[in-house]
Every structure is written in C-alpha cells, then in structure tokens.
Amino acid sequence: MRVEHLRDIAIIAHVDHGKTTLVDKLLRATDAFRANQQVQERVLDSNDQERERGITILAKNISIEYKGVKINVLDTPGHADFGGEVERVLRMADGALLLVDAFEGPMPQTRFVLRHAIDTGLSIMIVINKIDRPGADPEKAYNDCLDLMADLGATDEQLEFAMEHVVYASAMNGFARLDPNDGNMDMYPLLDMIVDDMPAPEVDVDGPLAMQCVTIDHSNFVGRIGIGRVYSGTIHDGDNILVVKNDGERKTAQVKQLFTFDYLGRTECKEVGAGDIAAVVGIDSTDIGDVYTDPENPVELDPIEIDPPTLSIVFEPSTSPLVGRDGDIVGGRQLKERLFNERENNVTMKIEELPDKTGVEVSGRGILHLSVLMETMRREGFEFQVGRPRVLFKQDSNGNKMEPVEQAVVECPDEYSGKVVEVFGNAGGIMTNMDASGTVTHLEFKIPTRGIMGLKNRIMNVTHGEGVFYHTFLEYGPFAGDIGGRNNGAMISMTTEKAVAYALGTLQERGQLFVEPGTECYEGMLVGERSKPGDMVVNIARTKNLGNQRSSTSDISVQLVPPRTFTLEEALEYIVDDELVEVTPKHIRLRKRLLNAIDRKKAAVRAANMSK
Template structure:
C-alpha cells in the first residue's frame, strides 16, 4: 500500500524565516543524526544564497510524520524571483504562510498569497520570530486576516489555523504566550488542513517540469510533480511549451528523502519526483504516455518589468580578466539560462554583440550578472530600463508597492525624496519606534532609491517593494543630480592625485587601481562631468624637508557593489563586469566622441 502524501509549499516575504523554519521541521522529524554537523539554512545551497541570506531557487525536501510523507518546498521570498514561486505552487496542495511577528504582512506576502489563492490552496498561518523583543503577534494576526479579506478569501480560508513559532529555536505553539518544545503543532495542522493529492494513479502518465538542477554524476536533473499515472524508467513523450513532441528515455527516477535524493523504480501520482537522462527538458514542459499524449498547461509566469542590454566588453582592458568574452559565448550562456529561468526574456539587438535581457526586477538581472561573472564571463551592461506597454492608446508603466519602516526623525526627508521620484503615499502608521510608510511608486522611480534612502536614514530604514500593476505614465523623472569624474588617460591611480582632487567629490577607486581614458573614477560634487588626471604623480626635487608631507591621509573610497553600480549609471554610461572587477565607464570613451553624440542628440 502506498504511503499517504502531503505536498506543502512554504511561502512568505523575504527574510521572514522560511528556510530557517525548514531546518527546524527537519530536526523535529529526525532528518539529521544527533552527531551530524548541520549548517544553518541547509536548503540554501548556492554561494550567492548563503552570502545574501536569501533563497533564489526553490528547493524540495521530504520528511515522514505519523506514517505520512510530507514534502516541503522552500520558495524565494524576494519579488524578483516570483517566477520560482508561481511554478512551485503548481506542485503543492497546501501552503504554510509565514509572517514575521514584528513586521507583519509585507508586499511579497500579498503577492505569494494571491498566487496561492489562484491555485486554490488553503494556508496554514505561522507567525514566526515571536521570540523577538519587539514582537506583536496578536496585532500581526489581525493584519493577516485583514489581508485575507482584502484578497477576497472565502470563509473556509478565513477560518484557517494560526500557529506561533520561533524557527531559529525550533519550536511552535498554538498560544503566543506559551513557548513550545518542537515543531509538532505545525505537522499536526498540515495533516489536518492540507488535503491529500487526488491525482489518478491508474491513468496515463502526466508529469510537468517545475524546476531544474544539476549533478556532476548524472548531469541535468528535472524536478516536478506526477499529476497522473506512474513515472518509471521507460520511454515517454516529451511535449515542450510550444507543443513540439519528441519520444525520449527516462534513465533514472529519484524521490526526496530528507534533504537527499534517493533513486527508486517508480514514483506515483501526487508525488514529487526528480528524473535524469533527458537533456533538453525545459521548465513547464510535460512528459506523457506514448499512447495517450495529453500535456498539461504550461505554467503562466508574469511578464518582465525591467530590461538591460548585455554586450561584449570593448574597453581597453577587454579580455584581460575573463575566460568567456565573445558574443557566441554570451548567447550560449543566455540560452542555457532560459531553460531554467522562466521569468527571463532574451532578444537580439541591431548589433550582433549585444542582447536585450529582460527580467522581473533589478535584483533578478543583477543575480544573473553576478553568476555569470563568477563563471568567468566578461561583459558590459547598459542602465536598466523599465518596460512599458500601451493601454487604450496611452503609455502605461509598472507601478510597485513600496513599504518602508523608518525612524521618526528621517520620515520627512524620505517622503520628500520619494515625492521627487513620483511616489504617492498611501498610508502611514506607527510600529514601535518606527513609522510604517506605504507608497505606490513607478518602477523607474525605485532605480537608485535604495542607496539614497539608506543615506537619508543613516542606514536605519528597512524597505521592500513588490510589483502591483501597470498604471498610467507619471511623467518625467529627474535623473542623477551629480556629475562624474572621468579619467583622462590610461594608467594607475596615485594617492597624490586623489589628495589633490579630494575637494571635487567622492572617489570610487583605490590608489594603484589601473584605469583607462573614459572610465568613471568618482562622483563630482557639482552637476557637470569633469575629466581628471587621476594618475598624476608628484614632481620630485632635490629640496625636501625630512618630515614635511611624509604621510598623505586619504578619505576611503566608495566601492560600489554590482547592483549599486547598475542603479548608479546614467543613459550614456556602462558597467564593465569581469570576474575580478566592476568598473563604471562612459559608453563613448573619448571626449570628442561624447561631444559629437551630445550634438546629434
């Protein structure tokens, strides 16, 4: 007799503790040995995921509780990776909605809950981090139910169970005032409220690909749910998103046991399986019976909202630091990415050396660029551009919900700044010592705002945003106020030159950094761009005091991360990205070419 199954996705806003909660659930069910050394956030396996503390790709795991196999899927919380959430929900029969006991529902909470309702999934609500000193669990529960009503939830959903937990300490409770001992209450509610799969185990095969992984031993591994029939090591029909059919061989079948995959002979209806042996399977593709070819509907993913041009690096330093530098290598890399990154779009441009790459947000494209540079790619990227569309003959642009928690003393400055970025304040309330602000803002108004808001609040503000809808264009936006300092020639940066130019603005480079003509080396304190001799050396004479000017005290430079660099650049600038360097540069390196371009414009 087949073991009963429950398929559960864990959804929440970014940083509300999904991956940490999974750690606690695995420990409660004995997925780790007592003497086993286990890292925190065991489901976040990628280098970038561990560095940033966020989930980028969804992961599956399985635990057994009271004779039932509970399959848990950890999802990304950041809005830019919403494509991952949408396809993972197609594998689930229920969701655990996790909400921070202090922050309450945030923009991405609304997004993931909306998607769960579209799939007909009922949530088990878990108020996490109730051990925080500033936790306010009862108020947060009311806010969650207000959100459910706002989203049009029916009575069955509004009567869903509420639990209180500390994922970090590994306990859950039905009473916020009572500290639990383990995660058993969550498992009990999963068994009580998440329905068992009703898929037909005896019908012809239907399997849909939801995510893709890689193994050094067997190559490409595809993961998905068996929606009908039984998946075995046999020949099946592959139907892609465009309806193209091809007979293929399944060479191996895995099911999840704890955090590992275990090879098996077959996986039945309602179960989550991983298979290998088929190289060209993509996200949303179906595998069906050879005789009865009935593919499942491809998973619908929201359209991209932002675009950048990735191009071959043509700077004087091109080819010095990267292994993959040609347009052919860039094109092959994008084709590989499109197989797994369903929210991404890649289109050719007028130039064979450049590609339009569109995604769900700046972080979505920034993560792609960061992964590529770590793989050894070298390329240049244009400023992000928001994608618009026409509705009834009028231009509409993406509008996002922006939520900021900031101290009282900087709220006025933040509201004033966001007003200049065409944001509209929707609500303001108190949350402990912070003010909770909600805005509607064009996506283009958000580009470059994070750094400015952190500066205005001395790093104390917390901001989150999520796509809301397309709305009428809100008019012209002021660009970057300050100009830049541009290197006049190739050479190494000297401390002497930085000291002479320190009153002109802030520098982005350290002494001894190699620069070239047209490279941006700092931000000018005025609106215009200036050309500077950043490699100027001190003239030596035979008249020198023994102690005079023995030491030159330099202000530390402002070193930009990749995403900060992408937010910073203007229309006539590029970011040069290599495995070891991130450089800002003008699109036209020579001053006469820049002037000619300005005259033509």
C-alpha cells in the same frame, strides 16, 4: 480520492523571515541526519550566493517522513525578483505555511507570495516565527495576516482554515507552540498539525497518467530533468509518454530514468504514483508547463503562465584597456555561449542576441534577478560590460504606452518621513498609505520601476541609515512621463595611470571619490561623483611640483576620505545611459561608453543636432 500517506506543502514568506531555517529544524526533528553528521545551517541554501546574501534564490523541494506520512516540502524564494519560481512551485502543493516575523508582521513581499497561494486555492496555515525576538507581538502579526488574506480575496474556507490553524514558533531555537507561552521546546506540534489537518492530495489514482513539469533541472550528463507533480495515474521508468507543450504541440518520448524525492536527495525508482513529486529524465528540450500524459488517453491541464520580465540589460564583451587582467574568459563568443546555456536552465529569463550581433540582451524580473546571473558569471572567470538596465514597456488594447509599476514601502523615524516623501515625489512616486503610529512612520508608494533605480541609496542618505526600504512588482500602469535621473555629474579620468594621493586630495574637495591611491585607472573611467551637475575630466595622477625651498616629505600626509564602493546592484542603479559597468572577477568599475573625451563631445553635438 485522497492519498492519505502524502502531504504536499509550500513554505511562503517575505525575505529573511526564516523559511529555510524552519526547514532545517523540520529535517532535524524527523531524524533526516545521522547523530554524528556535521550539517551547516540553512542546509537548503546550497548556492554560494544564497548563503552570502541570506536569501533563497532557487525553489527547492525535499521530503520528510513523520508518523508514516511522506511530507513533500517546497521551499520558495521570498524576493519578488524570483517570483517566477514561486508561481510555478505552488502548483505542486495542496497547502502552504505562511511564515511571518512576529516583530515585523506581513511585509510587501508577503503580499506578493500570499496572493499567488490564495489564487492557487491552497489551504493556508499561519506560522508566527521569531516569537522570542525582543519587541515581538505575535497576536498583532496573526491578526494582520488574516486582514491581509481578506484584502487579497481569500475565500471563506481559506480564512476559516487559517483562523483555526496557527502555530507560534522560533525556527532558530527549534520550537513550535500552539500557544506562545505553553513552554514546548520541539517542532512536533507543527508536524502534527501538518499531518492531521493539511489536506492530502486529491487525485485520480487509477486514471490515465497526467503530470505537469513546473521546474527544470539540468545535468551535464543527462540534459534537462523535468520536475513536477503527478496529478493522476502512475508514471513508470521506461514508459512511452505523450508530451503536450504550452502551445499545443505534441510529441512522444520515453522515460529513461525516474526519481522521487527522499529527504535532501533524490532516489531512483521504478514508479511514482499520483500525488507525489517526480523528476523525469529523457524528455528532450522539455520546458515549463509541459504535460506528460498517456498517449492513448491524453489528459489536458491548464498551461502555466509566467509573469513577463520587466527589465533588460545588454551584455557585451569588455572593451576596457584593462581587459584580461583579472578574468580568463573575455571573448564575445564564450560570453554568448554562456548566456545561451543559461537560457536552457533559467526559464524565467528571456535571453536573445541583438540584431547587430554586438551583444546579448537579457531580460528579468528585477535588478537583483539580473545581478545574481552576473555575479555567478564573474565567479566563473568571465569579464564583460553591461549597460544601464532598461525598462520593458508594453501597449494596452487601446495602444496606450504602459510601464511596470512597483509597490514600495519605507519604514523610518518620524522626523525623516517628510524627506522620504520628497525623494519619492521627485522620482515619480505617489503615496498610497501613511501610518504614523509610535516613533516609526510606515509609508507606502506606487512608483514606476524607472524611478526605483538608485532610490535605495537616496532613502538611506535622507534617513541617516535608519530607514527600511522594500519594493515589489505590482502591475503594468500608464506611462508616467519623464522622471529625473542622477543630478550630479561624474569625475572622469583623462589618463591611463594609477591614482595618486596628492591628486585625490584636491579632487575630494569637488565631490565624492570612487578610487583610492594606487588604483589602476584608465581614460574614460569614472573615478568620482561631482557635487554639481555636469561631468568633469580630471587628472588622477597629478603630483606636487617641488621647489628648492621645500623638502619632498614635508607635505606627504594627505588626509583622504575613504572612497565609495559599489555592489553590483548599486552600480547598475547608479549609471546613466552613456555609461557602462565593467564586471571582472575582482573588480566592478564604472566607465563612460565612449572613453575618449573628444569622442564624447562629438557624440553630444550629433545628439543635439538630431534633436533639433
């Protein structure tokens, strides 16, 4: 039976193609806000980092009402590092809006989210966004979407539905059109198409209760909150239910509070019927994939599998000489508690303490996935240090070593394409496609995740900042052998002092600096990159010896090039195995694991003897 007063739809797209802005305009079109209400742009990007980075990190669901129909809208992340959110959330939907930039067309991560939507069996409606952008080609973007759906194995029914249901929009300007030039200036054609043509939930209204938890929320007051769609029956506040876990374990629990989604918030209610999305309080230690069902007539649902993590990083308490200057929380015990608390809320990460208790290993889907956690923690006042990201290998059924492989796409001016191919070749990449139409060359590569680290910076250098670079996890493939790392050595401070302009003026002739005059440095800290291989210990506090023939001010003006600064992701990609990133609320510093130069030499001798 179809529940005609409900629609459950997901919005899927590549990063920055306008999903969250589109949801804003749908909310405004259905009078979700009071006339005098001050509402920020991208209202669903409630997390500080989401607003700063301009990306969606956490999947969110809202509901809007139009023509008597409640539309549950699921806003999904576009970045593959947060793919664990996408895979699960699509299970709650019957249809999806595939949002594509009219200028860029389908991008690598469009392929990633669309593959999941097709595999889930959703009806897909194409929304060509940003049709007012200069250089936009809506028809080409539409045809490219259909080609991509066919490549990904869409069924005939899905392709027919997509061909008949296309909307041309500008989310920024708040209009949707059935034809790019029809002059309509509101969102109602899109809303009408959702209500009239998107399938209503097909559920068993009178059957036994069956609800599957696909998202976990957490409250300090009530603990874990399980969110999911009710597939059959009705769930009531106070019900005694059977909880069936992914591994088959069963236990009973009582629903203590029940919520449904209402515009931007949740509304407490007494019951939620089949086809709607509910938030349930009272199920202790509930997890992704848990099925809430009738104890007397249990219903079985397929377990939810989340793609495994591909990278891990070890978090350790900071051992820097400057520890405690910026942050309030520096202890190992507090660091461990904070990460274990994250394990409760973030099921897409695997978080385990190391056997020797020296740190906590955190595994995720990519560097961005891991760096978002680090950025959150530094804003909370934590100081800690992390090592180089380590790729997680697997073995296939024959015992062969397998490693994660990414699909990388670069678009750059024609004259730089040869250099880009050379950079990828040195990093273990294999070119799979090349399209040199017009003045821009489109290049696609398969490359091990190990080779991706630090690659963006090199691509930007060889394309003089004009390249566009995206990558997304593709599959586990055969181990590709040794891949060259950073070629240049580091400049390492020999003392714990403030950097002096005179010393930096002589050092910048040897390479690129990371610090400026007055920066507090310590022994073992990386202060620059050499232009040659091999590390070099330097004195960043050296001053000019003054003779009686010179005045102390005659050579005071030293011309310094601005230092290179690192974001958290860039720092993680830059370091090598014997280096660490020190993260504090105010600073990101690079350092050697062993701060003392003599200790580093002893360790190098030991490593050389062991290799013999």
